Amino acid sequence: MHWSDLIQASQELSFRKGQVLFYEGHIPYGLFVITSGRVDFSSTDRTTSFEEQSWKSPQGLVVGIDAALNGEPSCYTVVAAEDCKTLFLPKSALTTHLKMDLFEPHTCQSESSSPPNRH
């Protein structure tokens, strides 16, 4: 599996400042790679009802991958801290690629009719 395969299966999604990528407690529909702009993470503390623990992300961050893979609700809400662009990879595309043989070598040389020798 190569990231280039995953990028081909992804699509660009833009979010204006203040728009939400996904909410705390939700299972994200996929993962997001922040390609420009920044996002803000926030989560409600388990013992109180107001927001706290807010972090601002750097660009290039991948968000939602843990929840997308394990199918558990997200621990935080992700909001665009400024206008930002993301690459969105749907969960189904990610799991399809992960189900493929991860140890299959990716050959860049000329094709051969027999499978590559792994040993």
Added chain:
Amino acid sequence: MIKQSIKLDCNACKSRLLGVLCNLDKEGIQDCNEHKTTNQYKKGQVIFYEGNQAYGLYCIFAGRVKLIKTGVDGRQQIVRIAGPGDLLGYRSLFAEEPYAATAETLEDATICCVDKNAFFPLLAKDRELALGIIKKLAKELREAEDLATSIAHRSVRERMAELLLMLKETYGKPSKKGTIIDLQLSREEMAEMIGMTQETAIRLLSDFKKEALIDVKDREITILDPKGLVEVANIPL
């Protein structure tokens, strides 16, 4: 507090039977079950934004959602209210265009999302499903054309009367006094649905109340005289 994820089985879903997915065969239901994600939304949360590329088909299990378009001047217009069994985002999916409206919950809602990579093969296999969606698209196109004509040619008073009658038909619950509209919309939301200002909407509702056509208690509206509203709306027979 983090909630546990919820699992809804399409086989047992009563909301599915209210919409175009009612005709799905066993295989189709299983495909939906395998590829869907279900989330619970609080009132006011956004499901998808106008202008973003469509990535999935949403089905409402519970609750109501408003679809809003934003004009160049920043004014919002509610173009549709969707409820249990309704699909969201399918027009944009089929047209391969960005979402044409923002979907925001009017109340706490449970929404299922089926990945587009899973939905298209389903549509290709199931002729009944495809036909059901075509019928729905045709109906919505007609309703959109009617609304455009209404906004262009009718007075604000006629439009408000027609809106109240539509809400009565869709969300009305009989009571001793009349028919209660079981959908609590703000004055601003009502105004957005029929292209008028909030002030005009408030004035008209007040006028209708004085004329004993409706009763208003906060956001709860009861239709007292539907025949009177039909006359005001000037609906052709």
